[in-house]
Amino acid sequence: MNTMTEAEAEALFSEIDTDGNGEIGLSELRDYGKASQGAIGGIKLAEFVREADTDGNRRISLAEFKSHFA
Numbered sequence: 001m002n003t004m005t006e007a008e009a010e011a012l013f014s015e016i017d018t019d020g021n022g023e024i025g026l027s028e029l030r031d032y033g034k035a036s037q038g039a040i041g042g043i044k045l046a047e048f049v050r051e052a053d054t055d056g057n058r059r060i061s062l063a064e065f066k067s068h069f070a
């Protein structure tokens, strides 16, 4: 997937990471999903977590996020 520039991916990440701890947790994703019809960058949230969470800790780090989108 190369749908965003790195800067766009970082901007979207910080929009979703509302507590600013550098990782997107499931509750942050759920909150974001409510505002975006359950999709992120056109991808369904459940699918996004499965594909982007490469270390399997159920949280999306900025590095995981960027390698997925940018």
Ligand SMILES: [Ca+2]
Pocket (backbone or CB within 6 Å): 017, 018, 019, 020, 021, 022, 023, 024, 025, 028
């Ligand atoms: Ca967070």
Ligand SMILES: [Ca+2]
Pocket (backbone or CB within 6 Å): 052, 053, 054, 055, 056, 057, 058, 059, 060, 061, 064
């Ligand atoms: Ca992860």
